[in-house]
Amino acid sequence: MEAFAAQQGVRTTWSNEVARWEQDHTRVVFTAVVLEDSTQSPLKIRGLKVDLSGVSVEDLVYLDEKAIERTRSALEEISDAVAHIGIPGADGCSCMGAKEFWPLYNWPWNKYHELNVDFCGPSKNRALVLHGRGRAGSFRFFGKSPTVLAEILATAMQELKQH
Numbered sequence: 001m002e003a004f005a006a007q008q009g010v011r012t013t014w015s016n017e018v019a020r021w022e023q024d025h026t027r028v029v030f031t032a033v034v035l036e037d038s039t040q041s042p043l044k045i046r047g048l049k050v051d052l053s054g055v056s057v058e059d060l061v062y063l064d065e066k067a068i069e070r071t072r073s074a075l076e077e078i079s080d081a082v083a084h085i086g087i088p089g090a091d092g093c094s095c096m097g098a099k100e101f102w103p104l105y106n107w108p109w110n111k112y113h114e115l116n117v118d119f120c121g122p123s124k125n126r127a128l129v130l131h132g133r134g135r136a137g138s139f140r141f142f143g144k145s146p147t148v149l150a151e152i153l154a155t156a157m158q159e160l161k162q163h
Contacts, residue, residue, distance in 0.1 A: 001035070001047045001062040002113055010037045013044070014163045019152045026054045026139050028130060032156040033062075034163050046160040048153070050115055052130060057137030061115045065160065068153050071115055074098035075150035078119050082146070095120035095129070103133070119146050 004010060014034040021028050029051040037043045048068050050061040063071060077098040085096075099105060101116040110133065118129040120140075128144040131137060 001045055001064040001067070002060075004037070004045050005035055005049075005062055007037060009039050010035050012036075015049075016159055018048070018156045018159065021141050021144065023141055026141065028052050028139060028141070030152055030156065032159045032163075034160070046163065048156045048160075050130075052132070052137070052139045054137065054139055057139075059132040059135050059137055059139075061113060061132045063114060065157065067109065067112075067114050068157055068160075070100055070109065071117070072150050072153040072157070074100035075117060075146040075153070078117070078146040079150065082119065101133075117146065117149065 012033055013036045016032050018030045018032050020030070031049045031051070033047060033049050035045045035047070045064060047062055047064040050063065052059040052061070075098070077100075078096055081096055095118040097116070097118045100107065100109075101118070103110055112133065113135070114133050116131050116133050119126070120129050121127050125142065126145075127140045127142045128146065128149060130139045130141070
């Protein structure tokens with residue numbers, strides 16, 4: 001979706017900000033978007049634009065509908081693991097992620113710049129850490145959970161189905 005969005009002639013035909021988090025000079029904005037290239041009999045792609053910014057780093061990640069669903073499912077996997085195993089950091093393991101985000105697996109989507117998520121830290125300093133696959137910067141949001149982000153992605157999917 002990122003490559004499509006960057007093409008000349010592609011424009012946003014609909015968008016809606018789904019959520020925004022701001023903490024300690026770090027921000028993420030989740031925007032449901034419909035992109036259209038009218039030169040290709042019109043071709044439309046629906047997805048989510050994730051705009052990340054921090055003190056010295058920025059990233060822009062696009063997720064098409066398949067990537068949104070894959071990411072939402074991975075977030076539910078993290079939430080289930082926390083429910084069964086416990087909070088990261090309690091047993092010396094500092095972060096918990098999902099297999100969908102692991103770069104060493106040979107997933108077809110690992111070649112794309114998508115959103116990776118980790119749930120890190122002991123209970124009083126828990127944070128959801130977002131980062132674009134293949135990029136150095138990470139964006140930490142204290143007090144946020146994988147469940148909350150999964151709900152945001154589900155809301156975006158519902159909105160996209162209507163457009």
